[in-house]
Amino acid sequence: MQESKFAQHRYFLKDSIRKTVNFSRTDQNLGLPPPTIEKPYQNDKKVIPMIPPSDLADLYTITLQSAINNRQSRRQFKRESISSAELSFLLWATQGIRQPIDYGHALRTVPSAGARHALETYLAVLNVENLGAGFYRYLPVSHSIIVERLDSLAGQKITRATFHQNWMADAAVVFIWAAIPYRMEWRYGLAAHRVILLDAGHVCQNLYLACEAIGAGTCAVAAYDQEQMDQVLGVDGDDEFAIYAAAVGRPR
Ligand SMILES: Cc1cc2nc3c(=O)[nH]c(=O)nc-3n(C[C@H](O)[C@H](O)[C@H](O)COP(=O)(O)O)c2cc1C
Numbered sequence: 216m217q218e219s220k221f222a223q224h225r226y227f228l229k230d231s232i233r234k235t236v237n238f239s240r241t242d243q244n245l246g247l248p249p250p251t252i253e254k255p256y257q258n259d260k261k262v263i264p265m266i267p268p269s270d271l272a273d274l275y276t277i278t279l280q281s282a283i284n285n286r287q288s289r290r291q292f293k294r295e296s297i298s299s300a301e302l303s304f305l306l307w308a309t310q311g312i313r314q315p316i317d318y319g320h321a322l323r324t325v326p327s328a329g330a331r332h333a334l335e336t337y338l339a340v341l342n343v344e345n346l347g348a349g350f351y352r353y354l355p356v357s358h359s360i361i362v363e364r365l366d367s368l369a370g371q372k373i374t375r376a377t378f379h380q381n382w383m384a385d386a387a388v389v390f391i392w393a394a395i396p397y398r399m400e401w402r403y404g405l406a407a408h409r410v411i412l413l414d415a416g417h418v419c420q421n422l423y424l425a426c427e428a429i430g431a432g433t434c435a436v437a438a439y440d441q442e443q444m445d446q447v448l449g450v451d452g453d454d455e456f457a458i459y460a461a462a463v464g465r466p467r
Contacts, residue, residue: 233406242401249319250398253356254335254455260361263346265303267358268311274304275428282427289432292385292464296342301429302388303358305463308425309390309418310336312355323355325417328410333398334418335455337448339369339389342464350448363449376444377436377460386462387431392418393450394458415459422461432466435459 219225226232238244277285307324310332314322323332336353338360340346349365366372370384373391377383392415399407419435426433437459444460445452 227409230406230409232409236404236406238404241404247401250395250401251318252321252332252398253354254352254395256352256354256361260363262354262357262359262361263351264357264359265306266300268304268307271300271304271307274300277428279424282424285427286423287432288423288434289426289464289466290382290434290462291467292382292387292432292462293467294342294385295387295465296344297387297431297463297465298344299346301431302338302343302346304429305388305390305422305425305431306336306353306355306360307358308421310334310353310355311358315356321355325414325421327414327417328399329402331399331402331407332414333394333396333407333411334392334415334458335395337363337391337393337457339373339391339447340387341370341384341389342387372447375440376447377439380436380438382434383436383462386464388464389436389460389462390422390433391444391448391457391460393445393448393455395455397454412458419459419461422463426463430465431463433461433463435461 311324312321313324322330338351340351341348347365348367348369350363351360352363353360373389374381374384394411399411422433444457450456
C-alpha cells in the first residue's frame with residue numbers, strides 16, 4: 216500500500232514519539248539547570264508595570280457561563296483604545312504567574328505540559344491607552360511589559376506578516392506567542408514539540424474568555440508568514456519563533 220502523503224504529518228499529531236525517547240537522557244535528567252521561565256532582557260529596556268490582578272475585579276461583571284456562551288471570533292473592531300487595566304487583565308489571564316517557585320519554575324493561569332511554559336508573549340500595540348504604537352513583550356515574573364521597539368507602522372507590519380489579514384489593522388493590540396522550544400525540550404526531549412502547540416491553545420482560549428468578560432473581542436490567527444513574523448518580532452527563528460497570534464479590539 217502506498218504511504219499516504221499525510222502520514223508523516225499525522226505522526227506529529229500522535230504521541231508515538233514518546234516511546235522512543237530515553238527520558239533518563241533528557242537535559243533535565245542529566246542534571247542541566249532549567250532554562251529561565253522568562254526570556255532575559257537587556258537592562259536598557261524600559262519596563263512598564265502592569266496593574267496587579269487583585270486590582271482588576273471591577274473590569275467584569277458577567278458570569279463564566281456567559282463568557283463561554285458568548286465567545287466567538289471577532290474580526291470587526293471599533294477604532295477605540297483599550298485601557299491599561301484591560302491589557303493588564305488579558306496578560307494576566309493568558310500568561311500570568313499564580314505561584315512562583317524558583318527561577319526555572321512557576322505555575323501560571325494556564326496549564327502547560329510539565330509546567331514548562333515554553334511561550335513568550337509579544338504585543339503589537341496599535342491603540343492602547345498610555346502606550347505608544349510598537350512592539351512590547353510581557354514579563355510574567357514582574358507582571359510588566361518591556362518596550363521592544365516603538366513603531367508607528369506596527370499595524371501595517373502585522374497585517375503584512377499575516378498575509379494581509381487586513382481586519383487586524385483595526386485591533387487595539389495583537390498578541391503574538393513565540394515558542395522557546397528548549398524550555399520544553401529540557402524536560403521532554405523529542406516529545407516536546409506537540410505539547411507546545413497544545414499549550415498555545417489553552418493560552419488563546421483564556422484570551423477569548425477574558426476578552427468576552429471585559430467587553431472586548433478577539434480572533435485567533437494561525438495563518439502568517441513565519442519568516443516575516445519572526446523578523447517583525449526580532450526573534451531568531453530557530454531557538455525562538457512565532458507559533459500563534461490573536462488580535463484584540465472593541466467589537467463593533
Ligand atoms: C488554530 C486556529 C487558527 C485560526 N486562524 C485564523 C486566522 O488565521 N484568521 C482568521 O480570521 N481566523 C482564524 N481562526 C478563527 C477561526 O476561523 C474560528 O475560530 C472559526 O471560524 C470558528 O468560529 P468561532 O471562533 O467564532 O466559533 C483560527 C482559529 C483557530 C482555533
